Amino acid sequence: MTMTIPNSGQILQRYGIFIALFVMCLTLAVISENFLSTRNILNVLRQTSINGILAIGMTFVILTRGIDLSVGSVVAFAGLVAASLATTSATGMVGNGPYPALLAIAVGMAVGMACGAVSGVIVSRFHVPAFVATLGMLSAARGMALIYSGGRPIPSLTEEFRWIGTGSVGGIPVPIFLLLGTFAVAHFVLTQTRFGRHVYAVGGNPHAAKVSGLPVRRIRFTVYVIAGALAGLAGMVLAARTGSALPQAGIAYELDAIAAVVIGGTSLAGGVGRVTGTLIGALLIGVMNNGLDLMGVESYYQQVIKGVLIVAAVMLDQSKNKQD
Amino acid sequence: MTKKMLMLATAMSLVAGAGMAQDKPKIGAALYGLNAEFMQLWAAAAEAHPAVKQGLVELTIFDGRYDALVQQEQFETMITQGFDAIIFAPIDAEAGAAAVEAAVAAGIPVFGTNTMANTDKLSSYVGSDDVQSGYMEAKFLLDKIGCTGNVVIIEGPLGQSAQIQRLEGNQKALAECPDVKVLEQQTANWSRAEAQTLMENWLTVHGDTINGVIGQNDEMALGAIEAIKAAGMDPKSFAIVGIDGITDALLAVKAGDMASILQDGGAQAQGSVDLAIKAAMPEYEPMSEIWVQYPDMPWADGKGTMYMVPWTPVTLENVDALLATRQ
Numbered sequence: 237m238t239m240t241i242p243n244s245g246q247i248l249q250r251y252g253i254f255i256a257l258f259v260m261c262l263t264l265a266v267i268s269e270n271f272l273s274t275r276n277i278l279n280v281l282r283q284t285s286i287n288g289i290l291a292i293g294m295t296f297v298i299l300t301r302g303i304d305l306s307v308g309s310v311v312a313f314a315g316l317v318a319a320s321l322a323t324t325s326a327t328g329m330v331g332n333g334p335y336p337a338l339l340a341i342a343v344g345m346a347v348g349m350a351c352g353a354v355s356g357v358i359v360s361r362f363h364v365p366a367f368v369a370t371l372g373m374l375s376a377a378r379g380m381a382l383i384y385s386g387g388r389p390i391p392s393l394t395e396e397f398r399w400i401g402t403g404s405v406g407g408i409p410v411p412i413f414l415l416l417g418t419f420a421v422a423h424f425v426l427t428q429t430r431f432g433r434h435v436y437a438v439g440g441n442p443h444a445a446k447v448s449g450l451p452v453r454r455i456r457f458t459v460y461v462i463a464g465a466l467a468g469l470a471g472m473v474l475a476a477r478t479g480s481a482l483p484q485a486g487i488a489y490e491l492d493a494i495a496a497v498v499i500g501g502t503s504l505a506g507g508v509g510r511v512t513g514t515l516i517g518a519l520l521i522g523v524m525n526n527g528l529d530l531m532g533v534e535s536y537y538q539q540v541i542k543g544v545l546i547v548a549a550v551m552l553d554q555s556k557n558k559q560d
Numbered sequence: 561m562t563k564k565m566l567m568l569a570t571a572m573s574l575v576a577g578a579g580m581a582q583d584k585p586k587i588g589a590a591l592y593g594l595n596a597e598f599m600q601l602w603a604a605a606a607e608a609h610p611a612v613k614q615g616l617v618e619l620t621i622f623d624g625r626y627d628a629l630v631q632q633e634q635f636e637t638m639i640t641q642g643f644d645a646i647i648f649a650p651i652d653a654e655a656g657a658a659a660v661e662a663a664v665a666a667g668i669p670v671f672g673t674n675t676m677a678n679t680d681k682l683s684s685y686v687g688s689d690d691v692q693s694g695y696m697e698a699k700f701l702l703d704k705i706g707c708t709g710n711v712v713i714i715e716g717p718l719g720q721s722a723q724i725q726r727l728e729g730n731q732k733a734l735a736e737c738p739d740v741k742v743l744e745q746q747t748a749n750w751s752r753a754e755a756q757t758l759m760e761n762w763l764t765v766h767g768d769t770i771n772g773v774i775g776q777n778d779e780m781a782l783g784a785i786e787a788i789k790a791a792g793m794d795p796k797s798f799a800i801v802g803i804d805g806i807t808d809a810l811l812a813v814k815a816g817d818m819a820s821i822l823q824d825g826g827a828q829a830q831g832s833v834d835l836a837i838k839a840a841m842p843e844y845e846p847m848s849e850i851w852v853q854y855p856d857m858p859w860a861d862g863k864g865t866m867y868m869v870p871w872t873p874v875t876l877e878n879v880d881a882l883l884a885t886r887q
Contacts, residue, residue: 268765275791276764282790283757327807327886388597391808402790409790478752479786480808484595485753529761535718535747 284522293466301506306373311486315471318344319481328390352464401476440507605826694729709771755783778809
């Protein structure tokens with residue numbers, strides 16, 4: 237059985253991205269007096285939570301040599317379905333709502349999982365390339381979001397539902413707990429369970445995995461369900477945070493999620509990577525956006541700087557690899 | 561593929577047309593996209609026009625899907641099917657001009673609405689002046705903070721005509737208050753989530769030294785309100801303004817958190833439908849109530865070239881009536 241055992245190169249790879257984040261934080265702390273304030277740190281973490289949750293789901297998919305381009309659309313669709321159960325406004329309400337937040341959240345997660353399951357079946361059973369299958373879902377889920385909502389936002393969500401986006405426990409915003417909770421579970425699953433080892437095996441060498449009798453199809457299928465479920469969760473956090481669910485929400489979110497995974501050192505060729513790296517990658521993007529705002533950098537320049545920094549972070553990673 | 565669909569559409573219209581009165585004018589409304597609330601309100605108002613409801617004319621609404629090429633093809637369809645008049649909200653002013661010229665060359669009058677096409681071939685235009693709305697919202701905010709203090713501006717997508725014109729209006733009002741300092745000015749691409757992040761970060765830098773927030777649309781003003789709430793501050797201690805009068809903003813006005821300026825898409829729709837019918841039936845008199853509602857915008861026997869629907873500030877007095885229309 238082929239398995240990837242962590243070696244010194246991978247450890248350095250992890251440190252590479254960690255150093256990049258550290259250097260960026262240090263620079264920002266020097267330039268902007270507000271950067272290290274508690275409130276700003278909580279802001280960065282909260283602003284990172286949605287992309288972080290998406291990126292963790294994306295990590296599972298990319299580890300199996302797949303990709304999920306549909307998560308941004310699923311964010312909108314799941315968010316709208318959950319919102320329709322948790323709105324007090326007559327526009328968009330389903331049945332005699334609002335229903336308890338837990339029910340809305342469960343249904344929203346189920347919608348995300350269903351979208352992921354469809355992509356998963358198409359990829360694992362029908363051997364359609366993940367890029368194509370999830371590109372189809374990107375379009376279909378966006379369309380379903382528009383049909384479901386009639387193209388209009390669903391406003392006035394209950395305070396109970398909004399708690400997952402705006403609430404806090406002990407001064408820490410709830411989205412941060414959701415991000416860290418998702419991270420902890422994903423980290424445990426990938427490092428401590430048989431399923432986790434199988435994910436690496438399928439991505440590292442699908443042929444060998446199949447020959448050694450691993451349930452390759454089922455593993456491929458499951459990672460898309462995981463990514464879908466987390467896209468559903470992210471969609472609900474987004475709706476709860478902004479107070480209304482929009483059919484246009486989440487456009488191009490898949491790109492930031494993929495960027496976080498790649499910056500975090502997970503190989504697009506599959507089999508190599510860690511969810512810890514993904515978390516750091518998402519934080520790097522979050523810190524960068526925050527820092528550019530704090531410094532008052534103009535929008536035009538922000539986009540250029542963001543592109544350069546993403547590529548630079550990955551290049552730093554690569555050079556660490558080569559030195560080893 | 562497109563050709564096949566076109567033929568199919570033509571065939572279907574022939575079948576449908578055979579069963580109907582032959583002299584009923586056909587009016588097409590080519591809108592840049594139906595994904596957002598504003599254009600949906602526009603389309604709903606057009607379909608609710610008395611002449612359409614009574615079956616005096618046949619109105620077809622085309623979803624341009626935010627693509628200039630799609631709109632171009634829809635024009636070709638309307639020309640082939642011999643529409644009597646076209647109402648047009650182009651996604652792009654330049655690409656829209658070519659479509660207008662093709663229709664006019666085929667003898668079909670085109671009426672612009674909401675967004676401009678860069679051509680002099682339009683019979684007339686029914687819209688609202690974005691420079692004016694930008695001025696009105698900024699003026700309202702500056703009056704509220706007493707023409708002194710610090711403001712931030714959250715802009716639309718840089719380079720879009722609404723962003724350019726609303727900013728021009730913002731700056732015109734700001735020039736009248738030289739003591740007011742613009743601390744930050746950044747785009748949030750009309751998005752509530754992006755504006756929320758932006759405002760959170762600005763609050764970190766400037767804290768409560770920010771007195772006013774100019775959102776170039778309601779979505780972004782609402783994002784700023786959420787950021788202020790998340791920072792444990794009271795939106796009522798800021799002056800916050802937005803434009804469009806979307807449902808969520810009406811609710812926020814009612815709660816006393818912001819001010820908004822309603823862009824009456826419904827009046828733009830009904831006005832352009834009246835003009836299009838007039839072009840197809842010269843003896844027609846306008847049936848929409850908007851000409852009574854807005855005496856500042858005279859009907860002028862349908863011969864005007866520019867019909868500017870006035871902006872309506874949303875206040876505590878009219879917000880309930882406006883909300884009632886959204887149910």
